Amino acid sequence: MVGASEERELERLEKQVEEGGGGVVEYLSLVRKLKVRRSNIVAKHGLQLLNQASARSKLGSDLWTVYEQVAIACMDCHALDSAKKCINALDSKFPDSMRVGRLEGMWYEAKGSWQKAEKVYSNLLSENPSDTVAHKRRIAMAKAQGNMTVAVEGLNKYLETFMADYDAWRELADIYTSLQMYKQAGFCFEELILSQPTNALYHLGYAELLYTMGGIDNLRTARKYYASTIELSGGKNMRALYGVCLCGAAINQARGRGRTEEESQELVSLAASVLVKKYKEKASSKAGLVSSILDKYKQLAVA
Amino acid sequence: MGRRFDVGVGVFGALLLANAAVSTVLYRGDLKIRDEEFTFPSAQVVFEVALSLVLCLWAALKIPGSFLPILSDAKENRVTMFPANLDFMVFNHRGKLFPPKFVEAEFS
Numbered sequence: 001m002v003g004a005s006e007e008r009e010l011e012r013l014e015k016q017v018e019e020g021g022g023g024v025v026e027y028l029s030l031v032r033k034l035k036v037r038r039s040n041i042v043a044k045h046g047l048q049l050l051n052q053a054s055a056r057s058k059l060g061s062d063l064w065t066v067y068e069q070v071a072i073a074c075m076d077c078h079a080l081d082s083a084k085k086c087i088n089a090l091d092s093k094f095p096d097s098m099r100v101g102r103l104e105g106m107w108y109e110a111k112g113s114w115q116k117a118e119k120v121y122s123n124l125l126s127e128n129p130s131d132t133v134a135h136k137r138r139i140a141m142a143k144a145q146g147n148m149t150v151a152v153e154g155l156n157k158y159l160e161t162f163m164a165d166y167d168a169w170r171e172l173a174d175i176y177t178s179l180q181m182y183k184q185a186g187f188c189f190e191e192l193i194l195s196q197p198t199n200a201l202y203h204l205g206y207a208e209l210l211y212t213m214g215g216i217d218n219l220r221t222a223r224k225y226y227a228s229t230i231e232l233s234g235g236k237n238m239r240a241l242y243g244v245c246l247c248g249a250a251i252n253q254a255r256g257r258g259r260t261e262e263e264s265q266e267l268v269s270l271a272a273s274v275l276v277k278k279y280k281e282k283a284s285s286k287a288g289l290v291s292s293i294l295d296k297y298k299q300l301a302v303a
Numbered sequence: 304m305g306r307r308f309d310v311g312v313g314v315f316g317a318l319l320l321a322n323a324a325v326s327t328v329l330y331r332g333d334l335k336i337r338d339e340e341f342t343f344p345s346a347q348v349v350f351e352v353a354l355s356l357v358l359c360l361w362a363a364l365k366i367p368g369s370f371l372p373i374l375s376d377a378k379e380n381r382v383t384m385f386p387a388n389l390d391f392m393v394f395n396h397r398g399k400l401f402p403p404k405f406v407e408a409e410f411s
Contacts, residue, residue: 003381
């Protein structure tokens with residue numbers, strides 16, 4: 001997971017690297033550690049680094065990991081020749097490695113040769129049927145070809161075996177959301193929340209899903225999850241604060257005239273006051289605009 | 304100063320406890336000579352034990368560092384974004400139409 005301090009460090013190093021101030025090795029290592037997708041910068045500076053023989057020798061045992069990282073970044077940026085050279089370097093060092101085999105499959109994917117990629121993954125899986133990454137690449141391949149039904153089926157089958165793989169649950173939730181199958185996506189989010197109950201972002205994702213689904217019960221549950229996001233993120237998550245305000249207004253509208261019980265408006269006004277305070281601190285010119293919008297939500301929530 | 308002071312307090316507390324133990328043994332020896340029954344340790348020992356408890360507790364709470372928040376994501380280092388799901392990375396995206404220019408790889 002990427003924390004606030006890691007994000008700041010990443011931004012600092014990225015700026016330094018882009019301005020030519022050195023620190024490329026540290027940047028590449030941080031990108032690997034945080035698993036962020038910065039293919040453009042990684043490919044640009046990684047290739048420059050690998051082109052210098054002295055820099056290569058300084059990398060020591062990290063050299064091969066950097067080759068792999070740069071190869072994937074090059075594929076992502078469609079620099080297939082450079083990616084092939086990285087893979088060849090890895091292949092000559094580790095001739096029978098499955099990890100290099102997967103890279104070859106990915107190279108065929110980037111090239112658009114789906115059948116060849118499929119053949120590579122099938123061979124890898126026949127050698128080692130529990131190779132999770134090869135399974136995932138096959139699913140990603142179906143997704144890349146726009147074949148979402150196959151991707152969903154593949155992911156469901158994969159999750160029957162590897163049900164503790166939370167990245168796969170997250171991917172399934174994303175795919176279901178993109179297909180507007182919100183009920184199924186909700187199930188995936190429930191699994192994710194069960195796996196990591198203290199991660200505010202899963203609570204936020206589930207809340208947004210429920211808000212999108214609509215209906216008074218879903219909206220009330222969404223408000224609860226927005227509130228738990230605020231609690232878990234120390235009140236610093238702006239999306240959750242906005243979410244609480246929107247839910248308050250939407251619940252009141254959904255109830256219409258047939259109101260039976262009084263909804264508490266304290267949460268909405270508290271979230272709104274925090275939002276205005278934050279805007280005053282960070283972007284005081286927008287504070288007036290935000291407070292007028294929030295006043296409208298508050299009126300809707302009370303009316 | 305902080306950490307050294309805390310360690311010093313802890314060591315002083317432990318020495319005080321050891322002193323209380325020695326005092327108790329000596330006191331019981333005295334009682335045997337005077338041929339009296341042991342009923343209660345002397346006030347000095349009770350005071351020393353109580354003081355050493357406070358000092359050792361202080362050191363045990365201070366030396367390991369400050370408490371971490373129960374909510375691991377709250378406070379300073381909260382989770383701000385997910386890592387990219389790199390295992391499911393797809394290369395067939397719109398960036399493919401405008402590939403950026405890089406230096407050629409000059410290794411093999």
